[in-house]
Amino acid sequence: MGNFNSVFRSLRIEAGYTQDGLAEILGISRSAVSMYENGNREPDFETLEQIADLFQVDIDYLLGRTGKPVKTVNDYEPSYEDIQSLVARNGRKLSVEQKQEIIRTLLSD
Known part of the structure; x- marks a missing residue:
C-alpha cells in the first residue's frame, strides 16, 4: 500500500493518539496498529475507511496516491x-x- 505505514503513523502522532488509544477507537488490537505502522500488515477496506474518517483524510492520501491530506465538506x-x-x-x-x-x-x- 505505498507508504500507508508512514502516513498512518504520522497522522496518529500528530493527533496525539497512543497506539493503545487509537486501537480502542478503531476497535482493533494495539498489535494491529503497530503492525500497520511497521508495514507488516495492511488494514482491510473497512478499517481503512474508519482511519480516513477519523483523521478526516481521503483514502487516496492514506495510500500515498495524493498529497492532499484533508477531506473538506466542499470535496463532495x-x-x-x-x-x-x-x-x-x-x-x-x-x-x-x-x-x-x-x-x-x-x-x-
Missing part, C-alpha cells in the same frame, strides 16, 4: 447513505449527548 456532497453509514459505523462510540446534538444539528437546517 454527502448523500443520505453517506451520513447513515457514518452514524452506523461510529454510533457505538457516541454518548447519548453526542447523538442528541447530532439530531439537533440535523433538525436545525
